Amino acid sequence: CYLALAKGALIPRHVLILPIGHYQSVVEVSSEVLEEMEKYKSALRSFYKSKGERCVLFERNYKSQHLQLQVVPVPLDRCTTEDIKEAFTVQAQEQQIELMEIPQHTDLKQIAPPGTPYFYVELDSGEKLFYRIQKHFPLQFGREVLASEVVLNIPTRADWRECKQSREEEENDCKQLRDDFQPYDFAWED
Template sequence: MTPLTSSSKFKGVDILLTSQWPRGVWHYANNPEVNTKLCGSNSIASLADKLKPRYHFAALEGAHYERLPYRNHVVLQENAQHVSRFIALAAVNNPAKKKYLYAFNIIPMKTIDPAELVKQPQDVTENPYRCPTKDKMDTQKTAFSATEEEEPANQYFFDLSKKQGGGSRGHGRKRHSDGDGRGRDQQHHQGQPKQPRRHPQPSGPCWFCLASPQVEKHLVISIGTHCYLALAKGGLTPRHVLILPIGHYQSVVDLSSEVVEEMEKYKSALRKFYKSKGERCVLFERNYRSQHLQLQVVPVPLNRCATEDIKEAFMVQAQEQQMEMMEIPEHTDLKQIAPPGTPYFYVELDSGEKLFYRIQKHFPLQFGREVLASEAVLNIPTRADWKECKQSKEEEEESCKQLRDDFQPYDFTWDE
């Protein structure tokens, strides 16, 4: 393979078929419904990284998984290349009726116009197989330690351990099957230290994991590496948006450092965008009876009310409902106040002031909208419930297109 991939004329392959999944293919993207502790091969990952397939199909895990497309180049450091797509298919006629067929048309890359070939789709992510540089290693470990462990030495066909039985190499030795077509390393469950906690998985269909079939992709405005921006369904105003993590995270306090960093970039971009429209930015999060983080971002006209008025509106309405909302120092990390798993309501004002309420038992689900829709702020009380503000899909598509065009000059993902 080395002579092939080292040639300057080699651009990649159109289709790669493997039995095993590549190890870590889920990095930077949506999590598959498989046990990532035991899933995938580093050898296949290395193969996919070098061959740069436009489509990579695998089926050994018996699960359907379509990963977001990923780049095969480093932005601003290497020439643009085509993207790769990984698709895993379930077993034929499986009882759960998971997808086991994939039909598509593909034009060989050698016949495609080079400029057309390297076009990057809006939902493209970083390459999942590229090793992090030394200065990013600690951050990278934090991001992935909760979702996976070291790859077991035993593979589906061959044992990759240095010693096996009496031999010193052990290569070429078949792995024993446990009856379902997949081998198991019996020692993995015996005498091993306790493994890191796995990254939380959605308990059911998730409307906000970007790769989920339930996501209404026509509402998406911008997609970064770790987060994306979407038009709020039934928004309070035409520019009411959500900042959401691409992967499955329940709340802000669960986020890894690189997701937090990109979320802050979206906040900064939105503040500049709203300011250009004569508006101030109010953010709030309800970590209660929700399984995927939704950071609500609502613009309020500067001439409508001051930041102090918005702050007072939250405090007063909380007090009216016997809720003690507290102000927290501007630079205080929310994780210090609300450990993961703590239900809470959180507000961030454009002044940098932050309001916090630790939810005890019951909490009005529309509280944030009710405050902002009240007479004291936007004075649109009939829009407090998003279900009363629904638009047709065609209207949503038009609203999203307009907002996407307006936001583009402030969208940092275009620069990257």
């Protein structure tokens, strides 16, 4: 696995955890890849905490060929984990999306066999919300919720295409992230 800055990031330090092999979703990865993804999640939680931020992760396995685990930092002083959970729940209800809470130690593979389209959110409390996609699903749903007034209050950044940066800005952000994250990066130790 490796980290990459999200193209059209919602906010600075919005990253993706990406497996090196070709996988469509988290439920299809091997136990070794899953273990490495968990290490990155843990490292990112510690990293964001040091910056006064909480960590929200989401994955949309729908109309996509490649697994992308989105990891978005939310400043602690912006809102609580409960506010974020409620924002996802309320916006889901408004769009007839039935997000269900899944037990903390439940493996996604237990509820979503490979090939199942789904949307999944993991909050910094460890709480997990899941939706098995039936027909239509808004592709930007995770971003829309996090960009909403309740959470990050940057509604104009919900669509990643509106957040393009120049190559130079991307390179500067990448270098900054690499330098800042290095003390938390377990891959440097291997």
